[in-house]
Amino acid sequence: MVDFSNQPTxxxxxxxxxxxxxxxxxxxxxxxxxxxxxxxxxxGGDWLYPxxxxxxxxxxxxxxxxxxxxxxxxxxxxxxxxxxxxxxxDSAAHKQLFGKYRNPFTDDPxxxxxxxxxxxxxxxxxxxxxxxxxxDSLPYEIDCNTLETIGPYNFHGKxxxxxxTAHPKVDPATGEMICYGYEAEGLETNDVFLYTINKKGEVxxxxxxxxxxxxxxxxxxxxxxxxxxxxxxxxxxMERLKEGKVHWGWDDTKPAMVAIVPRDGEAKDIxxxxxxxxxxxxxxxxxxxxxxxxxxxxxxxxNPFPFFPPVDGSAWDPTKARAYIRRQTFDLNSKGDGxxxxxxxxxxxxxxxxxxxxxxxQPYRYAFxxxxxxxxxxxxxxxxxxxxxxNNCYGRFDLATGKMNSxxxxxxxxxxxxxxxxxxxxTEGEGYIMGVACNYAEVRSELIIADAQRLEEGDVARxxxxxxxxxxxxxxxxxxSELPFA
Amino acid sequence: MSETMIDQVTAEGSTLLxxxxxxxxxxxxxxxxxxxxxxxxxAETTASCGRHAVVAFHMDQLYVDYSGTAIPYQPPLGxxxxxxxxxxSEEDFRRRFVYA
Numbered sequence: 001m002v003d004f005s006n007q008p009t010x011x012x013x014x015x016x017x018x019x020x021x022x023x024x025x026x027x028x029x030x031x032x033x034x035x036x037x038x039x040x041x042x043x044g045g046d047w048l049y050p051x052x053x054x055x056x057x058x059x060x061x062x063x064x065x066x067x068x069x070x071x072x073x074x075x076x077x078x079x080x081x082x083x084x085x086x087x088x089x090d091s092a093a094h095k096q097l098f099g100k101y102r103n104p105f106t107d108d109p110x111x112x113x114x115x116x117x118x119x120x121x122x123x124x125x126x127x128x129x130x131x132x133x134x135x136d137s138l139p140y141e142i143d144c145n146t147l148e149t150i151g152p153y154n155f156h157g158k159x160x161x162x163x164x165t166a167h168p169k170v171d172p173a174t175g176e177m178i179c180y181g182y183e184a185e186g187l188e189t190n191d192v193f194l195y196t197i198n199k200k201g202e203v204x205x206x207x208x209x210x211x212x213x214x215x216x217x218x219x220x221x222x223x224x225x226x227x228x229x230x231x232x233x234x235x236x237x238m239e240r241l242k243e244g245k246v247h248w249g250w251d252d253t254k255p256a257m258v259a260i261v262p263r264d265g266e267a268k269d270i271x272x273x274x275x276x277x278x279x280x281x282x283x284x285x286x287x288x289x290x291x292x293x294x295x296x297x298x299x300x301x302x303n304p305f306p307f308f309p310p311v312d313g314s315a316w317d318p319t320k321a322r323a324y325i326r327r328q329t330f331d332l333n334s335k336g337d338g339x340x341x342x343x344x345x346x347x348x349x350x351x352x353x354x355x356x357x358x359x360x361x362q363p364y365r366y367a368f369x370x371x372x373x374x375x376x377x378x379x380x381x382x383x384x385x386x387x388x389x390x391n392n393c394y395g396r397f398d399l400a401t402g403k404m405n406s407x408x409x410x411x412x413x414x415x416x417x418x419x420x421x422x423x424x425x426x427t428e429g430e431g432y433i434m435g436v437a438c439n440y441a442e443v444r445s446e447l448i449i450a451d452a453q454r455l456e457e458g459d460v461a462r463x464x465x466x467x468x469x470x471x472x473x474x475x476x477x478x479x480x481s482e483l484p485f486a
Numbered sequence: 487m488s489e490t491m492i493d494q495v496t497a498e499g500s501t502l503l504x505x506x507x508x509x510x511x512x513x514x515x516x517x518x519x520x521x522x523x524x525x526x527x528x529a530e531t532t533a534s535c536g537r538h539a540v541v542a543f544h545m546d547q548l549y550v551d552y553s554g555t556a557i558p559y560q561p562p563l564g565x566x567x568x569x570x571x572x573x574x575s576e577e578d579f580r581r582r583f584v585y586a
Contacts, residue, residue: 009582012570058584306577318576382564385572389579412564441564473585
């Protein structure tokens, strides 16, 4: 018997959906550009069964993959659970058997040793295959047409880390994927295995090194010659896990550290830079200027996640959990371990930012992300008030001029992560932005498609789902040339 | 029927609405609804009974009833499905809906 009644906030728009769905030829307001041939694939989580512990992280939700398939101006929708061993075990038991986020000591004894992964973070198209990614485990291969789960994937046995990042980067110049696993040899190990995988899906390089302290290594950036790897305040230990806590706690005394790793170098060539407390969960892009590495990202002052609480018992501070687009400059000629930092925009934004991926490693101009514009109307009498917490706009942030153009989703909507879809053979920023909006008045999800160069004009099309799509962590546009779509 | 014909003055001295005038009035009614949807009240009419004009439905068509005797149109409130998060502290909101 499933009972969510003791989950007081899983109501209304935030109630679990728990079903798989197909919608053929979705309702569309506006006109879907016929040049869009591929799929917008989303990955996120939903609770198949209620969490075992009230204070567990939402990152423990069961993975759910869904896609909007675009062809000839028609859009079909499909959504499926990622059927991991964990999902199957819970389904068979008709209850949640797994405990807190990345803490096997809190599991039901019946699932000891089973793959705990929930595969709920990022979809990836690479080497002609579709994957789901979750940083505590290997990628899972997914059938790109049925979205059925095939299983864990280790790149022909050559990928040795036990974990795989949710944010690999593909070098647009070479087609190589730079990826890594942290806690690579198991829980609480301080190893990082960094890989280069060519566009055929063959591992061509492995570099093993250690981090100064076991911490979350969620995202990286790449330049032509370097990999930029931020680590920051989240800490963990085996003692912590045995005490029954979630994997991460926040230690404000830990410096933010950034590794500059030569792509063709050895562990001894890594430069570690050190700065004040920061949380760089997601990145935008990086480039080289002479002997300097320029790195840009939406960066928090401190811990953005209250479900990974401060280890000193202090209260989580929401005023420091705001992300600003910042630039950090690392001088490789310097003898010291410091770096400089600038805030590029004074407004706080969603840290789920994107760039035109064709410009990764290179100088670029535009970053896209969501933000809350309090000047825009919000019709609480239709939508509910959400305490005013609504990301109602997508912004195009011009890093060259400091200007921002915005798209407004409507007075009863909030927006999930933005995705940029480049126009073939177009210049930087030429194409569409895409993302799912929550319509709180109509209790449904709508896929927004807007011209990235004319955001103020509104969307060119909205694909309407007659239900709430599961919450997304990350979504990616996958062109028809990347995957063997039917 | 042409707009000129529709626009003719009737024997009683009242003016029939052109489509353009109706559209303009409809837009004004919409704006009024947006500003104060709970009132459903437009400008005062000259009706001797002192009633207010109302926006109403007849055969699935919205119209402005100057007599004030029609059943006022009540716009749907919306499902207010975000309300579940209204009373949560910033910490509790993030704890549950980190990327909502």
